[in-house]
Amino acid sequence: xxxxxxxxxxxxxxxxxxxxxxxxxxxxxxxxxxxxxxxxxxxxxxxxxxxxxxxxxxxxxxxxxxxxxxxxxxxxxxxxxxxxxxxxxxxxxxxxxxxxxxxxxxxxxxxxxxxxxxxxxxxxxxxxxxxxxxxxxxxxxxxxxxxxxxxxxxxxxxxxxxxxxxxxxxxxxxxxxxxxxxxxxxxxxxxxxxxxxxxxxxxxxxxxxxxxxxxxxxxxxxxxxxxxxxxxxxxxxxxxxxxxxxxxxxxxxxxxxxxxxxxxxxxxxxxxxxxxxxxxxxx
Amino acid sequence: xxxxxxxxxxxxxxxxxxxxxxxxxxxxxxxxxxxxxxxxxxxxxxxxxxxxxxxxxxxxxxxxxxxxxxxxxxxxxxxxxxxxxxxxxxxxxxxxxxxxxxxxxxxxxxxxxxxxxxxxxxxxxxxxxxxxxxxxxxxxxxxxxxxxxxxxxxxxxxxxxxxxxxxxxxxxxxxxxxxxxxxxxxxxxxxxxxxxxxxxxxxxxxxxxxxxxxxxxxxxxxxxxxxxxxxxxxxxxxxxxxxxxxxxxxxxxxxxxxxxxxxxxxxxxxxxxxxxxxxxxxxxxxxxxxxxxxxxxxxxxxxxxxxxxxxxxxxxxxxxxxxxxxxxxxxxx
Amino acid sequence: xxxxxxxxxxxxxxxxxxxxxxxxxxxxxxxxxxxxxxxxxxxxxxxxxxxxxxxxxxxxxxxxxxxxxxxxxxxxxxxxxxxxxxxxxxxxxxxxxxxxxxxxxxxxxxxxxxxxxxxxxxxxxxxxxxxxxxxxxxxxxxxxxxxxxxxxxxxxxxxxxxxxxxxxxxxxxxxxxxxxxxxxxxxxxxxxxxxxxxxxxxxxxxxxxxxxxxxxxxxxxxxxxxxxxxxxxxxxxxxxxxxxxxxxxxxxxxxxxxxxxxxxxxxxxxxxxxxxxxxxxxxxxxxxxxxxxxxxxxxxxxxxxxxxxxxxxxxxxxxxxxxxxxxxxxxxxxx
Numbered sequence: 003x004x005x006x007x008x009x010x011x012x013x014x015x016x017x018x019x020x021x022x023x024x025x026x027x028x029x030x031x032x033x034x035x036x037x038x039x040x041x042x043x044x045x046x047x048x049x050x051x052x053x054x055x056x057x058x059x060x061x062x063x064x065x066x067x068x069x070x071x072x073x074x075x076x077x078x079x080x081x082x083x084x085x086x087x088x089x090x091x092x093x094x095x096x097x098x099x100x101x102x103x104x105x106x107x108x109x110x111x112x113x114x115x116x117x118x119x120x121x122x123x124x125x126x127x128x129x130x131x132x133x134x135x136x137x138x139x140x141x142x143x144x145x146x147x148x149x150x151x152x153x154x155x156x157x158x159x160x161x162x163x164x165x166x167x168x169x170x171x172x173x174x175x176x177x178x179x180x181x182x183x184x185x186x187x188x189x190x191x192x193x194x195x196x197x198x199x200x201x202x203x204x205x206x207x208x209x210x211x212x213x214x215x216x217x218x219x220x221x222x223x224x225x226x227x228x229x230x231x232x233x234x235x236x237x238x239x240x241x242x243x244x245x246x247x248x249x250x251x252x253x254x255x256x257x258x259x260x261x262x263x264x265x266x267x268x269x270x271x272x273x274x275x276x277x278x279x280x281x282x283x284x285x
Numbered sequence: 286x287x288x289x290x291x292x293x294x295x296x297x298x299x300x301x302x303x304x305x306x307x308x309x310x311x312x313x314x315x316x317x318x319x320x321x322x323x324x325x326x327x328x329x330x331x332x333x334x335x336x337x338x339x340x341x342x343x344x345x346x347x348x349x350x351x352x353x354x355x356x357x358x359x360x361x362x363x364x365x366x367x368x369x370x371x372x373x374x375x376x377x378x379x380x381x382x383x384x385x386x387x388x389x390x391x392x393x394x395x396x397x398x399x400x401x402x403x404x405x406x407x408x409x410x411x412x413x414x415x416x417x418x419x420x421x422x423x424x425x426x427x428x429x430x431x432x433x434x435x436x437x438x439x440x441x442x443x444x445x446x447x448x449x450x451x452x453x454x455x456x457x458x459x460x461x462x463x464x465x466x467x468x469x470x471x472x473x474x475x476x477x478x479x480x481x482x483x484x485x486x487x488x489x490x491x492x493x494x495x496x497x498x499x500x501x502x503x504x505x506x507x508x509x510x511x512x513x514x515x516x517x518x519x520x521x522x523x524x525x526x527x528x529x530x531x532x533x534x535x536x537x538x539x540x541x542x543x544x545x546x547x548x549x550x551x552x553x554x555x556x557x558x559x560x561x562x563x564x565x566x567x568x569x570x571x572x573x574x575x576x577x578x579x580x581x582x583x584x585x586x587x588x589x590x591x592x593x594x595x596x597x598x599x600x601x602x603x604x605x606x607x608x609x610x611x612x613x614x615x616x617x618x
Numbered sequence: 619x620x621x622x623x624x625x626x627x628x629x630x631x632x633x634x635x636x637x638x639x640x641x642x643x644x645x646x647x648x649x650x651x652x653x654x655x656x657x658x659x660x661x662x663x664x665x666x667x668x669x670x671x672x673x674x675x676x677x678x679x680x681x682x683x684x685x686x687x688x689x690x691x692x693x694x695x696x697x698x699x700x701x702x703x704x705x706x707x708x709x710x711x712x713x714x715x716x717x718x719x720x721x722x723x724x725x726x727x728x729x730x731x732x733x734x735x736x737x738x739x740x741x742x743x744x745x746x747x748x749x750x751x752x753x754x755x756x757x758x759x760x761x762x763x764x765x766x767x768x769x770x771x772x773x774x775x776x777x778x779x780x781x782x783x784x785x786x787x788x789x790x791x792x793x794x795x796x797x798x799x800x801x802x803x804x805x806x807x808x809x810x811x812x813x814x815x816x817x818x819x820x821x822x823x824x825x826x827x828x829x830x831x832x833x834x835x836x837x838x839x840x841x842x843x844x845x846x847x848x849x850x851x852x853x854x855x856x857x858x859x860x861x862x863x864x865x866x867x868x869x870x871x872x873x874x875x876x877x878x879x880x881x882x883x884x885x886x887x888x889x890x891x892x893x894x895x896x897x898x899x900x901x902x903x904x905x906x907x908x909x910x911x912x913x914x915x916x917x918x919x920x921x922x923x924x925x926x927x928x929x930x931x932x933x934x935x936x937x938x939x940x941x942x943x944x945x946x947x948x949x950x951x952x953x
């Protein structure tokens with residue numbers, strides 16, 4: 003499509019898109035994994051990368067390559083669940099608070115301020131400690147979603163506040179448009195780039211948070227994610243023992259993921275920015 | 286003659302500032318006027334005089350602090366949940382042609398939405414016919430407008446498109462808030478002539494809000510001059526603008542650059558620093574700048590008096606329609 | 619014609635834009651010949667999109683990509699010497715700016731730094747243009763200037779947001795006139811201002827011109843303002859000056875059909891007869907028609923108008939027109 007072609011002119015989009023495609027293919031390989039990722043001792047331990055074991059093996063007797071496919075897959079799933087959920091909440095709260103204003107708006111903003119101000123990391127740690135053993139991918143996703151919406155709700159609200167004052171809002175009202183269709187049809191084109199770029203940012207943030215929680219041992223360590231891989235590698239002293247393949251795999255994959263997500267978010271939000279869109283539209 | 290719109294003692298007070306220091310600005314102060322069918326009524330004044338606020342209140346985008354607006358016998362009802370309280374008989378066009386339409390949406394979407402919401406046509410084809418008809422009334426056509434974004438048109442074209450959209454519901458009253466101030470001087474006439482045409486051919490009344498007295502003179506039948514929230518002079522446009530009675534009207538009239546190099550301004554004018562101080566003045570708000578100011582002007586708000594069919598709010602004129610003080614001899618024309 | 623301060627010859631300046639791989643050329647200034655004399659107010663009148671702001675940028679020597687100088691030249695006459703702008707380097711241009719020529723851009727009232735007081739803006743300004751002045755000396759220059767122009771000195775202690783638009787505009791003009799430049803270029807100084815305030819701004823311009831006896835180039839589409847302040851007017855359309863004459867001539871006996879439309883479409887008090895503006899819309903500068911750019915809207919267009927650009931003819935010593943309807947030596951239109 004023309005949009006993709008335009009996007010590809012931006013080197014950042016091109017590179018990040020390719021990286022993500024590669025990572026997605028990598029993640030989907032997990033469905034073909036010959037080993038169950040939660041089993042230990044399926045292969046010989048601590049072997050360097052070779053043609054048989056592409057990324058080597060770890061001290062638990064697992065093939066790192068196949069572990070990594072699960073890790074990327076799971077991290078992406080958590081990130082997607084958490085980020086999407088928090089987008090939905092942010093958009094709902096932001097739009098209602100922005101368009102209604104008044105008492106409803108103040109209450110909603112107060113709630114979101116509360117979520118901004120409380121030391122979220124401590125709360126997450128506490129909740130994680132409570133839930134730890136029963137933590138699934140989805141629970142983790144939900145937990146992280148709770149804390150991802152507040153900032154963006156405020157941003158969306160201020161955008162709606164300013165859009166509400168624009169004259170085309172009045173034109174829409176005079177055309178007989180009701181409140182909900184108005185917000186959806188008139189304001190969404192402006193909010194979408196915001197939502198999209200914050201979605202991707204949020205995903206990065208979630209992955210980072212997950213890695214941190216895993217490093218602290220607060221998640222279900224049996225489920226392979228980028229964070230848990232790192233945690234196991236560190237707790238087995240992979241660095242000191244020189245098992246560089248074990249520790250570098252999650253680190254490099256994480257870096258690739260972060261860079262790709264960042265560049266993707268920046269290039270897409272520039273592309274969708276209303277100011278540049280207006281130039282492209284109809285020209 | 287039945288009045289289309291009756292604005293009665295409309296007042297709107299804004300409070301500015303924070304908890305520590307609050308200032309109450311009376312943006313619209315006891316404004317009353319009415320609009321008859323098939324007439325163009327100008328509400329004129331400089332920026333900050335309250336004319337746009339009045340328009341917003343009439344359209345329902347702001348709530349008045351006090352006063353009423355009556356349209357076709359219906360008073361505005363505060364309990365209504367809809368944003369606009371009147372029927373589709375009133376439409377509006379705005380100042381910034383590029384702001385009137387969402388830059389990210391195609392312009393004809395608004396036309397179709399209006400048709401849909403007010404149930405003006407049954408099928409899409411009928412809608413297109415109706416839309417084309419209204420566009421032709423303003424000098425454009427459906428083909429020229431369809432599937433285009435606002436950035437593809439010029440300011441003048443967008444204003445026409447805006448007028449065409451407003452005409453879809455066959456309104457009896459159009460509220461035009463500074464419709465030509467952001468349009469080039471050379472195109473203004475074509476837009477303003479459209480209003481004339483609407484009045485003469487379709488019997489539509491127009492509330493023409495502007496700071497440009499020249500076009501107000503050209504197109505309107507009656508005019509009200511607003512200053513810092515008050516109507517200071519109101520009446521037939523020929524009398525108000527050719528023989529102004531209120532000192533502010535005179536100042537405005539003189540300050541309009543004549544399109545004739547032989548009639549240049551000779552006198553200088555003093556400018557004020559901030560608008561706020563004039564808003565908060567006791568007595569007549571123009572007293573700070575008036576060349577004919579008297580002591581009473583600084584403390585007592587002038588009454589509305591009728592002089593030769595024109596309403597004037599000034600201490601210089603008394604009830605029997607005569608002027609108290611001598612006419613200002615330094616007025617140059 | 620005496621004493622020029624600025625001259626352009628066949629000036630051509632186009633914007634060369636690259637939008638996602640497609641090149642677009644906007645012919646904003648398309649062969650403009652101007653000669654501004656000393657001690658006059660020259661008005662440039664035209665609709666938005668006719669290229670007048672670009673012309674001002676070119677006159678000010680501010681041609682930067684995507685704007686490019688395609689042809690012709692702009693020369694200043696400094697102390698009797700003719701200096702071509704394109705031959706000056708940026709340091710020389712910087713020295714000329716504000717001392718020889720200054721520029722008041724559109725919306726100049728927004729040009730002040732909102733977080734510092736006005737006097738600091740003046741200090742910064744004087745610091746960068748007048749070498750070796752102490753704060754006090756600079757301050758004296760500033761207050762002297764304001765007093766000279768009849769503006770209250772207390773304004774210097776204010777922040778920009780405390781003043782009205784008209785006040786700020788007048789201070790912007792005072793700033794432009796600070797070093798008594800030979801040329802002051804103003805881009806739409808009265809647009810967006812109320813009528814009474816507009817009068818004050820125009821008054822100020824006239825006072826400055828009267829005291830400094832310099833040249834003011836005033837761009838505005840408001841013909842009423844032009845009538846009140848300009849000595850000569852150049853009518854600009856689609857990147858070209860289509861007519862140039864003294865203000866009286868333009869208003870009383872202009873020849874170009876576009877000028878006629880401009881003048882006749884202005885509403886006047888005492889006369890409610892119907893007036894018409896020019897039909898249609900001005901052409902896009904990136905997509906100009908062949909021949910005369912006005913022919914599409916001109917009710918008198920001849921065949922030759924559609925294919926060839928009319929040359930500029932001198933009707934008399936001070937009146938120039940570019941229109942096929944006017945033959946050399948004629949006073950009226952061929953119909």
